Amino acid sequence: MAGPLPSSMRFIDMAGPGGPEVLTLATGPVPRPAPQEALIRVTAAGVNRPDVLQRMGSYPPPPGASPVLGLEVSGTIAALGTEVTQWREGNAVCALVPGGGYAEYCLAPAPQCLPVPKGLSIVEAAGLPETFFTVWSNVFDRGRLKAGESFLVHGGSSGIGTTAIQLARAFGARVFATAGSPEKCTVCRDLGAERAIDYRQEDFTAVVKEETQGRGVDVVLDMVGGPYVEKNLRSLAVEGRLVQIAFLQGSKVTLDLVHLMMRRQTITGSTLRPRPVSDKAAIAQSLCEKVWPLIEAKQIRPVIDRTFPLAEAAEAHRLMESSAHIGKILLTTG
């Protein structure tokens, strides 16, 4: 049994939109689960780029979500809503949450919880949900990447990138990745990229063309946008799919659609957070069936750059904004 719930907890409060200094440790009430929710005693929470955008005021939480930052947690179930049947108090889980992760206790819709894979620590499991849900739904559901196809991911050393390289490779694709330094490129290759492209030194369009004998890749996962969009389309094969998940260099572009038409290409994209629980439950089920066994077999692992105590959330954000990290940044409550 998980024991009685305390009435108060520590969490990271946000004084208002601004720099990392707006994040401070505060005390508030422990939330209580609605009928279909689990309350998780948080061991660790993932820090994601969308948290930085929310802190700056440009990515507000969807209606009903906690205003506290944090889109993924791991820990043990402390209490269950009256309609939850698939979990027990004390179960070790990781969960995709609509907000509220930077705290000692966090609510999660029960279908968005997954067991901590065997062989991973509870802390490591906090690095799974946001990137694995995002990569699965965008690369395999929307992008329809198949074994034998080729795949290019930008930001290869990011949390999303390190996950995308490993998953695409594990499911039989040829993988290319871009990253911003030789050290980051080495990590991309170690994770399974056949060719890592240092975009500060090389033109990725030219490299992809050469590596694929002019054919192009089948799927591109892009978080950069802006000038990359046209270059991505030039790097795609006939019937290729461009999946847009962010736009670090701008969301507005001018395109000549002739190329897209002649090569029968598709541009798509999605953002995970506002999707309904039923969509996220379906992604969770796919991950549990198809990906968790690969983690347990040690074919895939979350790449963790650094953990910070919860109280140092501002430092964690400074590291993320420096882009010096490789893989995930986590906050721990212990």
Ligand SMILES: NC(=O)c1ccc[n+]([C@@H]2O[C@H](COP(=O)([O-])OP(=O)(O)OC[C@H]3O[C@@H](n4cnc5c(N)ncnc54)[C@H](OP(=O)(O)O)[C@@H]3O)[C@@H](O)[C@H]2O)c1
């Ligand atoms: N649509 C969705 O559902 C969804 C869900 C989660 C995350 N995302 C997005 O996916 C991206 C990655 O998220 P993450 O949490 O993995 O973040 P992250 O680890 O901080 O990765 C972002 C990476 O992008 C590169 N980068 C930063 N600024 C750049 C710029 N101006 N131009 C080009 N590259 C830049 C950096 O690598 P280099 O040093 O190699 O440049 C950095 O490591 C973010 O943009 C995030 O908003 C989308």
